[in-house]
Amino acid sequence: MRAVMMHSPGNVSVVDRDDPIIEQQTDAIIRVAATCICGSDLWPYRGANDVHDAHMGHEYVGYVEEVGSQVSSVRPGQFVVGSFMASDNTCEVCRAGYQSGCVHVQGMGGIGTQAQYARIPLADGTLVACPETPDADLVPSYLAASDVLGTGWFAAVAAQVGPGDTVAVVGDGAVGLMGVLAARELGAERIIAMSRHADRQALAVEFGATDVIETRGDEGVAAITEMTNGLGAHAVIEAVGTQESMMQAIGSTRAGGHIGFVGVSHGQEIPGNRLFRSLVHLHGGPAPVRRFLPDLMDRIASRSIDPGRVFDRTLPLEQAADGYRAMDTREAIKVLLEPFAG
Amino acid sequence: MRAVMMHSPGNVSVVDRDDPIIEQQTDAIIRVAATCICGSDLWPYRGANDVHDAHMGHEYVGYVEEVGSQVSSVRPGQFVVGSFMASDNTCEVCRAGYQSGCVHVQGMGGIGTQAQYARIPLADGTLVACPETPDADLVPSYLAASDVLGTGWFAAVAAQVGPGDTVAVVGDGAVGLMGVLAARELGAERIIAMSRHADRQALAVEFGATDVIETRGDEGVAAITEMTNGLGAHAVIEAVGTQESMMQAIGSTRAGGHIGFVGVSHGQEIPGNRLFRSLVHLHGGPAPVRRFLPDLMDRIASRSIDPGRVFDRTLPLEQAADGYRAMDTREAIKVLLEPFAG
Structure with a gap:
């Protein structure tokens, strides 16, 4: 089969790779209907993480091809969505809703879903099947559920967004844009998107942002403070992962407020005394997407949300390198890859 | 009047000081029935914070002597308990239960309650009166409510301790010992106290600890992990404030679990990637004691809790320097000072 490989920072190509096979009887093999490039894939692309001939990709939707003998919840032919973290969904941590901290968790990044086929470990715990094959126009939305929607949703839930809240993103x-959508769905009254890019601002407004702020850092904090009677937002979604973004989030949250942080942390050192004085709640990490999948898939099926709008470019898998470039240069927000196109 | 002054690290004496007066019409003046030395007072005593001729003390119970014209909720003669943070208890942040983040908050530490009299700002929002003058043996428990009990209670609430939980302290x-008591009251099934001192271990058990661990750091984390089937505790109370204690807390908490941190942060730098991977909830800061006072005072009045047991030494105010020495050397857990003794 064909699969994406990142040879070194900035150097991506599509290569031949053996088709995946059932390795454990709890595995499923899927034919990937759609996959995509994640903001987190840009960290190694930009050299912020080491990378050497790595299989890429952890987001996916597709059709079940084959299942191991111990798989009972999905069967060949079904259209399935799964989290970017494989989990058993039965352990105590999973049952508490933290499938990304499952005692048997396996990151799909190590497997690589930017490919024509993918092996999904712990298929019963990881995959959720659609009742029937979805309309083609819904496929991008289901793909979003696999990570960015689930992650943005988790951020909003972690930030305890509720009716009437003022939320800053x-x-x-x-992920930030999906956080806006989640905040709207969870009843936020005011949603302040922090963005400097016209295309993203427009999408944020489409997803439910009521205000857009172009400043960042201390200036961004001052703007949020002013918009909230000096108190700060009830809830803040931190969807970047840098020191600046985290400090901006802490500074923008009122005493007793909540921060949901989902940007993959890079070089952050959170000053304890600043956190102490802030009296905020801080919760985040790799999103337990599996917790939210059934609900999110229902909302997609009923067309009450349209997260697939976040994909502003679709390419054949063979052109993955162009997709990485477009995301790196911010020409594209998020690139969907079609493994069997062209 | 007589009042404690810390001249420099390790150098405490009792000096003459002007009696406090009503400065704002929202003030009350109280005759201090009991005050005490806080673990946080040891930071400057040990030179970890700058200090020069500082008035000391922020914990207090006493009798109202005089009130400003705008004070309506307490009157002269009443026995009152107040938080170590004065708050209006009416602003949006107070109403959300975060009186320590009140828009008008004033720390009592700057006023100094290790004295015969004290001015309490924002008396209506800060003080809670007992329905009648309490029995003398309950005074230490009411005094504990002013900070250490309220702070330990907040830590347990911030850590979302609930029925059936395993809690590590x-x-x-x-404060840690009060956290044990709070965890028991909130229904924890297993309470693991981390202590190396026999006197404190004994008190922890009296307050409800079911297990005591003497190890700390990585060894302490390993012990908690082993006691919790490899998962970590549901809830962890961090009542120290150092880098080691915070990392120990993060390491001891299961994915999705909660940390309540109330140790005044000193030099902590929390690595974002560690926090991200841990999937824990982190919440803490200066406790909004006022939120809990009515409930805690009811529990004390009905003798269902006995937090006053945390005071293992009582001295006249004039011997405050001995009290500081005893706490610094860990001869005493917590020292109660009687301003009108002897």
């Missing part, structure tokens, strides 16, 4: 990447 | 000072 730090980060205008796909 | 990092720190065996007065």
